Amino acid sequence: MIWAAVEASRATGEKDVSFKVLYCGICHSDLHMLKNDWGTSTYPLIPGHEIVGVVTEIGSKVENFKVGDKVGVGCMVGSCHSCDNCADNLENYCPKMILTYGAKDLDGTTTYGGYSDIMVADEHFIVRIPDNLPLDVGAPLLCAGITVYSPLKYYGLDKPGMHVGVVGLGGLGHVAVKFAKAMGVKVTVISTSPNKKKEAIEHLGR
Numbered sequence: 380m381i382w383a384a385v386e387a388s389r390a391t392g393e394k395d396v397s398f399k400v401l402y403c404g405i406c407h408s409d410l411h412m413l414k415n416d417w418g419t420s421t422y423p424l425i426p427g428h429e430i431v432g433v434v435t436e437i438g439s440k441v442e443n444f445k446v447g448d449k450v451g452v453g454c455m456v457g458s459c460h461s462c463d464n465c466a467d468n469l470e471n472y473c474p475k476m477i478l479t480y481g482a483k484d485l486d487g488t489t490t491y492g493g494y495s496d497i498m499v500a501d502e503h504f505i506v507r508i509p510d511n512l513p514l515d516v517g518a519p520l521l522c523a524g525i526t527v528y529s530p531l532k533y534y535g536l537d538k539p540g541m542h543v544g545v546v547g548l549g550g551l552g553h554v555a556v557k558f559a560k561a562m563g564v565k566v567t568v569i570s571t572s573p574n575k576k577k578e579a580i581e582h583l584g585r
């Protein structure tokens with residue numbers, strides 16, 4: 380299999396937050412990367428990009444986090460902070476964006492994801508996990524959650540009285556239903572799987 384002993388994450392830089400990983404979701408892209416389905420994987424590979432834990436160390440210039448904070452990180456751990464895309468909060472289009480795993484880090488080493496013991500990331504890509512959100516259920520929000528929350532907000536589909544269709548009731552779809560319902564939106568699930576009707580109505584419908 381692909382697991383192998385690898386070096387620990389990079390040292391904590393002055394703008395970095397290090398945290399002990401307590402939970403990490405499994406996104407389908409982790410499975411694609413494990414099997415090199417996209418032809419971009421390099422090994423050893425440690426996937427995982429729905430990562431939550433508790434801060435163990437902060438760099439000298441970190442402003443927003445302290446040791447002991449509950450935090451998470453998604454699919455990015457760094458970017459250049461100086462290009463037009465970074466200035467527009469579109470770091471995902473930064474030519475120097477650093478993916479959470481399988482990418483080249485600032486020091487030239489390979490990044491490793493959330494199935495590690497410790498994560499190190501630029502504080503800009505760290506999010507705070509509120510005390511009233513259990514860490515285990517918070518983890519999947521960092522990819523599956525934001526992937527559906529973002530378009531609901533971006534396209535203004537978050538207003539009570541609106542009517543939204545969710546195609547497919549899988550890992551992302553069921554989170555979309557929960558967000559949309561919480562926003563007061565009427566939701567219709569569209570699926571070709573008959574058993575999803577029961578799941579949608581009985582488990583997510585109320």
Ligand SMILES: [Zn+2]
Binds near residue numbers: 406
């Ligand atoms: Zn993902």
Ligand SMILES: [Zn+2]
Binds near residue numbers: 462463473475476
């Ligand atoms: Zn940039």
